[in-house]
Amino acid sequence: MSEQTVTVETARELGLLPEEFELIKKYMGRTPNFTELSIYSVMWSEHASYKNSIKWLKTLPRKGSAILAEAGTENAGLVDIGDGMACAFKIESHNHPCAVEPYQGAATGVGGINRDIFTMGARPVAQLNSLRFGNLKHDRTRWLIKGVVKGIGNYGNAFGIPVLGGEVFFDESYNMNPLVNAMSVGLVKKDGVVSAISKGKGNPVFIVGSSTGKDGIHGATFASADITEDSADDIPSIQVGDPFQEKILLEASLEVIKTGALVGMQDMGAAGIICSTSEMSEKGGHGMRVNLDKVPLRQKNIEAWEILLSESQERMLMVVQKGREKDVEDVLNKWDINYAIIGEVTEGDFLEFFFHGELVAKVPASTLVLGGGAPVYDREYREPAYYKEYKKFDINKVPEPQDLIEVAKQLISHPNIASKRWVYEQYDTMIGTGNMTTNFPSDAGVFNLKGTNKALVMTVDCNSRYVKADPEVGAMIAVSEAARNIACTGAKPLAITNCLNFGNPYNPEVYWQFVHAIKGMGAACEKFDTPVTGGNVSFYNQASIGGKEEAVFPTPTIGMIGLLENKNHHTTLAFKEKGHMIYLIGKSHNDIASSEYLYSYHGIKQSPAPYFNLDEEHRIQTALLELISKNLVQSAHDVSDGGLFIALLESAMPRNLGFDITTDAEIRTDAFLFGEAQGRIVVSVSTSRETHFIDYMVANKIPFTALGHVTKSEIRVDDVSFGFISDMKQVYDTALEAMVTGQPAK
């Protein structure tokens, strides 16, 4: 083993701390060579090791009767959904690549998360995404959103997976750091799950899929540092996606599983070959001997460490039972997919890599991975000064506007409220013929489980403005809103996956946000009985421009799945016909804190999280599910961004209906219409069911108010006309497109 001399300076250049370098030397009993040090640098990067987050992640509720694979044990969470079937699901970020190359960054994000699902033997059936961008007035923001949306679309559409839900949010805090979180949901027979494990001395190791190139080297390390003026120089760190190869890899992998010859498999994601070989080996308690000369390469002059760290996409590592190679090869040949046997399983703990006949690296697998030898840190945190400042907000100091119609119009055309049609029409939302919301729009994505009475329901949610204002309450709201969206379809929440997007963890104020968000999330997950099945932590979402650090809003995105036990109870958000009564479940509050209205219309950016009560929220959702099961409501839609008025409008638009409502004299009209107090759901009730509805609500002491009724097309508030639904809809549908393209939409 030769190569360049390694010092603490080399370690620092690779993103390792001096104490980490010492620890490596201790584990190895010697100074590592450059290849070995590179291995540790990626495996111990934040992205792969969770070293600054794992302590807190472990405080989240992770157990539940339906949980088949607990967080951290497999590539994605696995939940029992009955009938012998399980749902594998996970959310992951691809923020850093998207900040410098939005198209490929987003495309490979979609590819990566889907591989996490099918590496477990599950067929991906639905995709969701949660996107955050800066101010749309900036050219850079428009370049980013166009690239990201095209990247997600082109990859997912060709791979063949429908997008069933998502969110898009704009705020200045994301100007430099967009967030791109992709979630995939797959289905697998409970007895067909494949583990990411390597064991059995002598078993051959296959690499399957794309050839390995220099793309994505140090991608995991790149994702574990701030974005700077020079980040564009890191473009070679960004991978290039090939959805066709991914589709072939999916079909071939699922067919290989059927042969029964597989011991285990894991895709090559962050940190490439080294990550898959070490994680699989550690899990199986074996070692591995790999000949890097056998790895199919797409370019010459590539070093051993580059092969090990390459994040070339669409690759899978398979450990196969010795003697069954041909069964696997037959399938791979049928699909004309590239593969090579690159090594074999050995006894012991060592990963040994050979290149040009030389042993270039020899490292103990257990020292590389999370839960093994990777460092775990307890970071200090400190309450930022702004937190108390925000709480000083006083609604009485905010003048109530004269013209609320003008406010309504401004909100409807705000990119955070307006229809995201420009985005989602670029995604295939119907492939797989399982999307039940194309013709029956609902608060969450609903996927038909063909041949059963059930449907799988899914959503992604996080209002990061609330989290900034109050990380603990904001994260509770994120979980509650996700559960509320699931409940509005008639389904019961099952479990969550999370994507934790924060700034630099070494900044105590950022870390304070992280710690409190975890606390809030944990409390809400306990309440809704939705264990955390895994996910992804993305730190360093902050830009250092001209020496000034600017972190994004803390954004703990929640991906939740639920189960609709009876498809006949699938409830949509749409008002059904003129004359139906409109009710608000939950209480109205004199509250405009952190609302889009306060933030955008008044320009007041410092206020606490909106009204929220976890127990109340849970009671209301439980009541809604009962109302739905008793067929007492015609539609259900939660009150969220933009407040009650926007919720009513969204319920009215699908069928071009209007509404006529009365506000509450006790509450400011602007707060009544546009405030974002939590725990509220708009339902419509047919006249024939109204008595039963009221009886139920009164008997169960659930707070509710009669708002008014559905009209043919006019919108009236306290007997004042706000105009007609078709005009509002026109603005709502086209505002975002006009802003993104700079042209009026067709």
Next chain:
Amino acid sequence: MKFGVVIFPGSNCDQDTVYVLRDILEQEVVTLWHKEIDFDGNIDVIVLPGGFSYGDYLRSGALAKFSPIMNRVIEFANNGGYVFGICNGFQILCETGLLPGALLHNMNQKFICKNVFLTPDSKTTALTTHLPKGRALKIPIAHGEGRYFADRETLAQMRINGQILFRYSDENGIVSESFNPNGAVENIAGICNERKNVFGMMPHPERASDDELGNTDGRLIFESMIKYIKENG
């Protein structure tokens, strides 16, 4: 009746099509791998499903044209067999020359997926004969290269021969440029060959065939086809 659904590497609507034909319409269905050149001669209809055959990185359908099975599909069509291409299948049929014209990038240069309305034009083809009269069908599109184009003479010939299956319209059947999602010439969404045994359409009828999804307008197209072929052979 017996359907053969071709699977190219990169096809991704093959199982959706099989599900509709086999589970909903209760027809016999076999899948045909693109390397198969010796398939069952008793197939009544070959379906080329949607997807991104061979990745479609060059031009949609341009590589699938050279796939081993395509020579057999061409032979099958030339012998009078029914061939139905949906989306990518339509693109492949145009590439092989079994159907006239070509499919270009959408006018807005973007992939578009949404429900649109189609109005049947020719009343004399297997796909349209038994459709309900005087009503537009709601069928989704999902494509990046769906803008149908043919030169003026070809179009004139197609009109005379009754080869235009569907045009994009509004829900009341009004055909106008405002309801053209991709810039297709004369709002054309689907066509057939002169002999009326080879069909292609960009919208996806298989995505509008299941009661549980709340729209079964697409099923009407398959049903028309099945009834027509049973009656006319």
